[in-house]
Amino acid sequence: MTGKIVVDFGLCESNGICMGIIPEVFDLDDEDYLHVLSDDVTPENEQQIREAVRQCPRQAISIEESS
C-alpha cells in the first residue's frame, strides 16, 4: 500500500515515542515541536510507522491510505 502520515498537532504532546521508533520520519525539535520529515508511507518504513501509530500514547498519528 501507499499512504501519507497525518499528525493531529492538537493531540500531540511531544512524548517522542514515534521518534524513538523511527527517527528518520519523526523528529522533535528543540522547542518540542514534532516534525514529520517525510510523510510517505513506503513498504520499507510501513511496519515501523504502524508501530508508532499504535504506540503513540495520545493516538495523535494516523495513516491516510490512498489506493
Add this chain to the structure above:
Amino acid sequence: MTKPQVVFDPFSDAYFNDPYEIYLRMQDDAPVYYSEEFDFYALTRHADVAAALKDHETYSSTRGCDLAMVQSEEGPQKSIIFMDPPEHRVLRSLVNKAFTPRAIQSQRETVEQLVDHYLAQVDPDNFDVIQDFSGPFPVEVITRMAGVPEEYRQQVRHWIDTSLTREPGNIGYTEAGMQAAIDSGMYYYKLAQERRANPQDDMISRLIAAEIVGEDGQPRKLDDIEIAGFTSLLGGAGAETVTKLVGSAVVTFAKNPEQWQMLLDDRSKVPAAVEEMLRFDGPVHYNVRFTLKDAQLHGTTIPAGKPVFLMKAAANRDPRAFTDAHVFNIDRDRTEAQNLGFGYGIHSCLGAALARLETTIAVERLLDFMPRYEVNWDGLEKVHMQNVAGYHHVPVKVLR
C-alpha cells in the same frame, strides 16, 4: 455442576486483597462483565480496554470517572478529566507544554534533592517505604510546580488519601473523606484568589492568566472554582500515583529478587523496569466511563447510559496480549502490546514523563540505599481506595 460466577465488587475486601485473580476470571468467563448489584459493566481484556479508551464517542468522560459520580443525578463538577472533545482539548492545551518529556527534565534536580532528603532521614533497620519515602516526595514536586506554598504541600497528600478512601461495601465518600474534599477545595479556592491578586511563576498563576474559548464562542477566563479544581486534580494525580507505584515495586522486587539483582548489575535497565512495574502492578486500576450509545462486544450489548469500568490493570495482565503476563520481567518485549498503565488516547496521563522521571530516580537511589533488603510481610497493608490500588504501609529492613 457449574462453577460459581465470578463476582467483581470494586468496594469489597476480596477485591482489595487480590484483584488479579478476579481479573483473570473476568477475562475468561465474563469479558463483558455486568454487575446486577450496582448496575455497571466492566471490560478487562486488553483489546477491549484499549479500544474503549480510544473511543470517546461511545465511552464518555463527561459524567465522571468513578461509579458514584457517573450514577449521581447532578453529574460531576467541571474538570478536565470529566470532559470530552472539544472542551477537553482546550483545557489540556493550557498545561501540557509543562509536562513534555523535555520540559520535565527541568524538574530533575528538584526530584533528586527531595529523594535524597527523605532517604537520608529513614532508619535503615526499619522504615516504611510509603509513609517515610514514596508518600512524601512526589507531592512536593507536583504541588511546587502547581504553586502550593511549602507549608501546605504535605497537607495536600493527606487530603487526597482521606478523600479517596472507601469503606468496604460503600461506593461513596467516607465522612472524613467528604470533609477532606471540602477542606482541600476551600484551600485551593483561597489560593486561586491569592494568586489572582499576586501572580507568581507557577501553574496556578498561568491558569489564571489563560484565556479559553467559551461555549458561546467568546473568549473567557477560568473562574476561581475551575482553577481550584484543576490545581487540586494536578496535586492528586501527580502525587499518590507515584507513591503507590514505588511502594508496590519494592514489594514486587522483594518477591522477585533476581530482577532486583539484574538492576544492581545493570543500571541502564531502570527505565525498562519502571515500565514493567507500571504494567505488572500499576497504581491506577480502572477508570469509569459512561456509554453515550449502545456498544456491541462479544455478542453482548452494553446499552447507552451505563457506567463501564475500563480495567487497565486487568488489561496489562491479559495473557491474550502479553507472553507470561503474570510474570514480572523487566526484560520483557515491550512491543507486544501497549502498556495501559498511563491510559491511552485523549485522557492518557498528562504527567507520564514526570512520573517516569520520579520513579526512575527513586529506584536508582533505592538500589544504592538498599542493595539487599527484606519486607516485613506481616506489616504490609493495602489501601482501600477507588480507582487506585497499592499499599498504605510497606515496612522494610535494609540487609547488610
